[in-house]
Amino acid sequence: MTVRQIRDAVRDGKMTAVEITEATLADIKKRDGEIHAFLETFDEDALAQAKKIDALRATGESLPPLAGVPAAIKDNMLYAGHISSAGSKMLAEYKGAYTATVVQRLIDAGAIIIGRTNCDEFAMGSSTETSAFGNTKNPWDKKKVPGGSSGGSAAAVAAGFVPASLGSDTGGSIRQPASLTGIVGLKPTYGRVSRYGIIALASSLDQVGPFAHTVEDAAMILEAIEGRDEHDATSVELENTTIGEILTPNFEGLRVGVPKEYFIDGMDADITKLVKEAIAVFKSGGAEIVEISLPLTSYALPTYYIIQPAEASSNLARFDGMRYGTRAPGTLEESYLDARGDGFGVEVKRRIMLGTFILSAGYFDAFYKKALAVRTALRKEFDDAFKRVDVIIGPTSPTVAWNLGEKFDDPLAMYLADIFTTAGNIAGIPGISIPCGFANQLPVGLQIQAKPFAEAMMFRAAAAYEKQTGWSRFYPETK
């Protein structure tokens, strides 16, 4: 069932929130052994939340917009009193002292927080394999990765455990797993959603967003979590406009940019074919297709792999076993070295090393400052393109889901999985991945990007395509 269907069923008294929560928890216990989307379910608190919703309904008061809707959160989001480990041994037992704004807003909107989902360690990865707590499997083929870093949140929705979940996207960590698991995944404009209470990877790139089965559901979740938060100075005051546009999905007057640089050598031929078919759907629906060029596209990924590790190495300096986590014995320096050496996994170490090198004396200007300049240039390139078009479309990922273990020892090959998504984070623009078909029985995603804070336009285009094709109606068969 979708977010809207569950919400309506609870509102109309066809189902109680407790019934839905109990069924959800039972389903996860029954089927998640094989998939491992969840690291933990919050049974007691979820049922307590559900009882509150049912009690509220019994009083006859109007229900909040997501009343009774089960939702999962990525393991890097704080929920007071519950473990948030960011997929790391470093924080294996860490319990947040407060609740992240996005989680609190979901609770305030009546959603039931079912549990926390597996992810790459500190959100560093594209396959969820760097988690210290085991792999998550792709519900479409359990020998394949679900993508990452928010692979658990994606798999939880794709498998049908929950109708929606939250992920975080620093370089594609929502859109890429959404593409690989055949669902909708949204990275909002930087500043649209609060980052307060999210364990930071790269603060100038991180943004929280939803996974769901339909564009409308994703928009409903976004509407609940977005907007200014005094605890995050980069969050922006908004006029809430996301949902209204979707109700009339249409292609009319839509100017769709197709960058020639988004079709690269080495991309799966089936993906090129499916994306071209998707473009044809836009065209036959009445949209104007405009061929554009974004020459800096190939520089987005190297820019990302400077800014992101640089910020990450600085953000992760706080994990030293002093105030929480495991304290290592010895002098101060020995304690730091051991706590960090033992607590961090291989990918996290690689990026801390890379970031520290980039920021070290002699290399700062050549790498970091250069990357910031390219970042500004890349944003300008998008700004110029959006004078001519309303949305830009292309593939979300250059490949379908790959085999578990296949790219684990080859960091550059793994990084290339995010080649089409990192530009959106660098430029701070919104992007959504929606299913556009199957290649070798594995889902393929179409990415739609828009100018900053133009999510409504993006939703309208995505919903029109979804209505025309209906790829999001497919669910994998899992027992």
Place this chain on the structure above:
Amino acid sequence: MRFFVCYTFDFRPRLFYSIETMDIDIAHVAKLARLKLTEAERKTLAEQLPNIVNYIAKLQEVDTNDVDARAYLTDAVNVWREDVAQENEVQRLAIISAFPKKASEALEVPGVFEK
């Protein structure tokens, strides 16, 4: 790795790098990062980091002479709020209970200066 400045036909300085001299002092960087590495990790990183650095050095190809380097791209500048202390006993106790070592309610840490 070595960087050198080269003047092109339009007389603007460009920074170039040479791949052949690529050399990353893994032990030094690990010390800066306060990161203990095993011998195996050190060896793997010594092989992998130069490859990644070669890849990201591709950015030197982009002409950014007319572009400002900006860390954030939002229009927000100087977002202020009043610095008001908020009492929250539940949070305070949760933070204290997470201390790996404590003396009563105080966090206990190793000394910065050795005796």
